Each structure stands twice: as structure tokens, then as C-alpha cells.
Amino acid sequence: MFQRKYSLQQDGGSLSSLLDKISTSSHTLCAVETKTGHVFGAFCSTQWRVQPSWFGSENSYLWCLKNSRLASGSRPSCDDIRDDELTIYPFTGHDKMVQFCRETAFGVGGGRWDKDTDCPYADEPKGIGFMIDGDLLGGETNACATYANPRLCRWPYGRNEFEIHRLEVWSLLPFKC
Numbered sequence: 620m621f622q623r624k625y626s627l628q629q630d631g632g633s634l635s636s637l638l639d640k641i642s643t644s645s646h647t648l649c650a651v652e653t654k655t656g657h658v659f660g661a662f663c664s665t666q667w668r669v670q671p672s673w674f675g676s677e678n679s680y681l682w683c684l685k686n687s688r689l690a691s692g693s694r695p696s697c698d699d700i701r702d703d704e705l706t707i708y709p710f711t712g713h714d715k716m717v718q719f720c721r722e723t724a725f726g727v728g729g730g731r732w733d734k735d736t737d738c739p740y741a742d743e744p745k746g747i748g749f750m751i752d753g754d755l756l757g758g759e760t761n762a763c764a765t766y767a768n769p770r771l772c773r774w775p776y777g778r779n780e781f782e783i784h785r786l787e788v789w790s791l792l793p794f795k796c
Contacts, residue, residue: 620792621648627786632755634725637788641667646791649727651751651758653781656689657772659760661727661749667720673729675717681708681728681748683771708748708768716765719747726750730764738762740769744779757782 624647625640641647647667650660664678685704710717716729728748732738738745746761749771759779760771772781 620794621789622792623787624790625786625788627755627783634722634751634753634755637755638667638669638720641788641790644788644790648789648791650785650787650789651749651781651783652688652785653772654784655772655781656687656784657683657781658688659683659749659771663718663727665718667718667725669720669722671721673716673719675715675727677710677712677717679710679717679727681766681768681771682706687772708766711765711767713764713767716763721753723753724750724758726758728763728765728768732764738764739767743769746779751783751786755783755786 624644625637630636630640645666646664648660648662652658659682661681662679663675665675683706685706714730717727719726719729726747726749731745740762743762746763748763748766748768749758749760751758758781760781761779762769770779
């Protein structure tokens with residue numbers, strides 16, 4: 620069972636507030652909805668903390684909905700999303716660049732391909748899988764080798780930045796009999 624630990628709309632746009640709300644959570648699901656209706660995020664199985672180097676475990680993945688929620692002209696409720704609309708990018712084992720968290724940003728996935736020709740997304744910008752700025756208003760998404768993912772959302776004109784409409788972090792709770 621998941622419990623919502625942080626909501627941008629309810630808890631405000633502060634990375635320190637987000638980290639405080641999820642500090643005891645060892646398994647988190649981060650969900651971003653952009654102003655263009657794209658929905659994506661990450662599941663991580665290591666507690667978030669500010670530290671100078673990459674951390675995290677292979678029990679993580681990036682995910683995205685295949686289509687913008689605005690494609691139909693309105694934002695459907697989460698109950699209207701089907702499983703076949705979700706794409707998951709599991710940890711590849713290519714590197715250990717799973718999670719990073721600084722006082723100014725946090726992100727998931729940062730590995731580079733050994734050669735540009737190894738990247739299956741030739742026209743994609745390469746870098747951090749997804750990163751959110753410290754003010755929680757925007758970020759960027761790129762193709763990365765850690766998860767062998769393309770950009771998780773398409774911004775007009777080929778840019779890799781996005782503006783956040785909604786941001787939530789959910790914690791996986793232990794099952795109790």
C-alpha cells in the first residue's frame with residue numbers, strides 16, 4: 620500500500636520540505652505532471668538524503684505515461700489511466716548512478732553510454748534521466764544509460780526542460796496482517 624507523503628500543492632515548493640516529509644521512507648514513488656500534461660517519475664528503494672555522491676539500489680526504475688494527459692483536451696482522473704499506457708525503464712546495471720540529492724536539486728539516473736553509438740535514441744539529449752530543481756517548479760529529462768530510457772516527456776522544439784504542474788511523492792508502506 621502507498622501513502623502520499625508530499626504534495627507540491629499542499630506542502631509548498633521547497634526541496635528541504637519535501638526531504639523532511641519523506642525522510643523516513645525507504646521506498647518512494649515520485650510522480651511529476653508537467654504543464655504540458657506529461658506524467659512520469661521514478662520508484663526508488665533507498666531513502667532520500669543530501670549527499671555529495673550518487674547512491675541508491677538496483678531495485679529502482681523510471682516510468683512514464685505514453686501520452687500526454689492533455690492529448691484528449693482535458694486532464695482525466697488517475698482512475699482513467701490504464702496499465703497499457705505505462706512504460707517502465709528498469710535499472711540496467713550499466714552503472715551505479717541511481718539517485719542523487721543536493722540542496723539545489725535531486726534526480727534519478729545519470730549514466731552515460733560508453734559510446735554515442737550505444738545509445739538507442741540517436742536524436743535525444745543525453746544526461747540525467749530526470750532531475751527536479753530545488754524550487755520544485757521545473758527540471759529536465761534526458762536519455763541515460765542507467766535505465767536505457769529516452770526523455771520521459773516531450774517539450775516543444777526538442778528541449779529537455781519541463782515545467783511542473785503537479786509533484787507528489789508516495790511511500791510504500793509495509794503490509795500488516
